[in-house]
Amino acid sequence: MKSEPELRAAVKASREEGFRQIFQQYSGYVYAIVWNRISGVGTREDAEECVSDIFSDIFLQFDRIEEGKLQSYIRTVTKRTAIDKFRSLSASPDTVSIEEQEMQEVLSELDVEQEHDAADLRKVLLDKINALGEPDASIVMMKYFYELKSDQIAKTVHMSPAAVRMRLSRAMKRLKNLLNDEK
Amino acid sequence: MKQCITMGLLKQVDSVTEERIADEFPPPWDMEVLYQKSFQKYLQKAEETPVCISRHRRMPYQIIGTAACLLLIVGLGVGIWSRQSKIDVKPPEPSTVPVATDANTESRETETALQETQAVSTIVSISTTVQDMSEPLPAVLPTESDIAESVSAAPETVPEVTQTEPALETDAPVVVPTEPVTPESSAAPTEAPTEEQPVISEEQINGFRVERYSNYRKIVCTDAFPTPDGTLRSYSMDDDSLELVGTAEVPAAEPVRTYEIRDPETGKTFTVTQREYAEFALNVEEGELIDIGLGRVHGFFLLQGENCTLYWFCEGEGFCVSGDTADLGSFMTIVRSFTPAEN
Numbered sequence: 001m002k003s004e005p006e007l008r009a010a011v012k013a014s015r016e017e018g019f020r021q022i023f024q025q026y027s028g029y030v031y032a033i034v035w036n037r038i039s040g041v042g043t044r045e046d047a048e049e050c051v052s053d054i055f056s057d058i059f060l061q062f063d064r065i066e067e068g069k070l071q072s073y074i075r076t077v078t079k080r081t082a083i084d085k086f087r088s089l090s091a092s093p094d095t096v097s098i099e100e101q102e103m104q105e106v107l108s109e110l111d112v113e114q115e116h117d118a119a120d121l122r123k124v125l126l127d128k129i130n131a132l133g134e135p136d137a138s139i140v141m142m143k144y145f146y147e148l149k150s151d152q153i154a155k156t157v158h159m160s161p162a163a164v165r166m167r168l169s170r171a172m173k174r175l176k177n178l179l180n181d182e183k
Numbered sequence: 184m185k186q187c188i189t190m191g192l193l194k195q196v197d198s199v200t201e202e203r204i205a206d207e208f209p210p211p212w213d214m215e216v217l218y219q220k221s222f223q224k225y226l227q228k229a230e231e232t233p234v235c236i237s238r239h240r241r242m243p244y245q246i247i248g249t250a251a252c253l254l255l256i257v258g259l260g261v262g263i264w265s266r267q268s269k270i271d272v273k274p275p276e277p278s279t280v281p282v283a284t285d286a287n288t289e290s291r292e293t294e295t296a297l298q299e300t301q302a303v304s305t306i307v308s309i310s311t312t313v314q315d316m317s318e319p320l321p322a323v324l325p326t327e328s329d330i331a332e333s334v335s336a337a338p339e340t341v342p343e344v345t346q347t348e349p350a351l352e353t354d355a356p357v358v359v360p361t362e363p364v365t366p367e368s369s370a371a372p373t374e375a376p377t378e379e380q381p382v383i384s385e386e387q388i389n390g391f392r393v394e395r396y397s398n399y400r401k402i403v404c405t406d407a408f409p410t411p412d413g414t415l416r417s418y419s420m421d422d423d424s425l426e427l428v429g430t431a432e433v434p435a436a437e438p439v440r441t442y443e444i445r446d447p448e449t450g451k452t453f454t455v456t457q458r459e460y461a462e463f464a465l466n467v468e469e470g471e472l473i474d475i476g477l478g479r480v481h482g483f484f485l486l487q488g489e490n491c492t493l494y495w496f497c498e499g500e501g502f503c504v505s506g507d508t509a510d511l512g513s514f515m516t517i518v519r520s521f522t523p524a525e526n
Contacts, residue, residue: 016222023218028209035210036201039194048217056224122192122200130207141208144190149522150421156212169423 001025004070011062019059022070030054030078035146037082041089050085054078128178136171143168191512388475391483402473402483404463409499411459415440416500418457422520425513428452444517453513455504455521463501465494480518484511493518 002010002025011018034050042050054077058065065073129137135157142148142156150161150168157164196204380396387393387405394401415438420427426445433439433456442455467473467485475483482495482502492505493514502521504514 019222019225020218023214023221027214027217028211029205031210031214032205032208033201036196036204048220052217052221052224055218055221056228059222059225060228118192119197119199122196123203125192126200126203126207138208138211141193141204142211145193145204145208146210147519165421165423172423 004068007070008067015059019055019062022058023055026071026074027051027055030074032145033078034082034085037079038086038089039147041086046085046089050081053085054081057081124179128175131178132171132174136167136174139164139168140171140175390481391475393473393475398469400467400469400473402465402467402475404460404496404501406481406496406499408460408462411437411461411499413438413459415457415459416498417524418442418521419524420444420517420520421522422516424448425516425520446513451506451510451513453504453506453510453517455502455517458501460496460499460501463496480515482518 002021007018007022007025009018010021031047031051034054035047038046038050054074057077058074061073129140132140139153139157142153143150148156150164154161154164159167382394382396384395385392386395390405392403392405394403417430424446426447427442428445429443431441431443433441438459440457442457444453444455445451446453465485471485471487473483473485480495481497482493485492485494486508489508490505491508491511491514492503493511494501494503495518496502502518504517506514
């Protein structure tokens with residue numbers, strides 16, 4: 001992980017190489033935020049389009065970003081652009097995404113207390129997913145957060161799709177046991 | 184369903200969890216192609232953006248431009264004034280248009296009111312499950328703040344149907360029964376009302392055209408279907424929470440296949456029916472709720488009382504699954520996990 005002065009020096013030496021380093025450092029963060037916002041209404045291609053828009057804006061405005069503010073600028077632009085993308089993708093007011101409905105069914109009618117409970121549950125869930133270790137934790141997140149199919153996951157982790165499915169099935173059983181132990 | 188509920192917590196998480204996932208579980212796949220795309224966009228934008236505007240040369244052009252605008256405005260004003268002063272004022276002619284009768288006026292008002300009501304929403308969302316999302320940045324659900332409320336059409340009492348099929352012919356213009364079809368997988372299509380009814384309104388949503396008639400609606404898939412070739416692709420389930428326990432070829436004039444899918448936790452079984460289509464349309468009674476916002480899925484969802492039917496389409500083939508509204512979550516899992524079987 002490079003510091004901001006290092007990134008700025010890299011951009012000064014070569015814009016393309018410097019921007020590549022910025023991209024490599026922050027693309028994961030940006031993609032995760034964008035995907036979380038638009039996964040209910042958009043595709044992976046929409047998410048990649050949004051990510052490329054965000055970074056092209058960052059590169060364009062780079063010289064105007066104050067020293068020490070690069071990370072917070074990236075965070076702000078990411079969230080703002082992701083929300084705009086979500087609004088443009090769900091532009092029709094007459095339809096409701098079924099995924100939103102599922103989410104509502106899962107979380108039922110939310111109030112502040114229930115939101116707090118859901119946030120606590122997520123914290124526990126992520127702790128247990130972390131406890132699975134690699135590559136199981138990554139496989140579980142790619143499946144259930146990033147919503148990749150087995151063959152797409154297989155390419156990333158260099159396994160066969162069948163091996164990914166087997167691994168996922170075992171990881172889910174372990175996760176279930178870990179969650180039961182937590183109770 | 185503990186497992187499903189637990190993993191469902193990872194969908195559209197709150198901002199604190201979002202930050203944690205972004206830091207601890209960023210996507211691990213290669214994004215070099217995405218970087219190239221971003222860099223090219225940056226170069227394009229950089230070319231389009233003017234670097235600077237010379238302030239030294241701005242003033243004379245500004246003055247000339249302002250003067251030209253003023254001259255134009257003055258010239259227009261003078262021209263209009265001079266024309267007005269030359270126009271002869273003619274006495275008003277007695278109107279020859281027949282005065283509208285009460286009946287005509289009433290029917291026009293009724294039609295206007297009907298069109299206005301329909302213009303608000305031709306598609307009725309599933310009203311029981313839509314909440315008013317008014318927070319600008321809700322912590323958990325980043326949904327649009329002004330989702331329109333559904334039109335209040337109370338669902339009419341319709342016969343309960345456990346499994347409905349869109350009855351249609353692949354070659355002839357599509358006709359579909361307005362009454363629910365009895366649950367036979369090879370039921371012959373019954374014809375819709377033969378008299379031509381005028382379309383009151385149409386709306387295009389996500390690859391479907393919804394035509395509104397006087398007492399029913401018609402959903403038409405506007406995809407260009409490939410010519411049916413009499414074969415169906417095989418599919419499998421790419422999800423461990425549901426099992427594909429069997430497939431069957433249904434004897435019928437056109438190829439029809441069913442997939443039996445079981446939820447091992449509840450023991451429930453769902454039947455997905457696969458057909459080939461040249462075109463697709465479905466008549467829906469007023470009062471039955473439709474939702475054509477299935478996110479990435481090219482399909483729609485039909486609610487008839489406590490029963491629901493999900494239709495979706497992929498490359499000229501259509502699928503449908505029916506059951507209780509409570510099984511909606513399983514239906515969406517099926518839709519997302521249904522993938523062409525590996526050879």
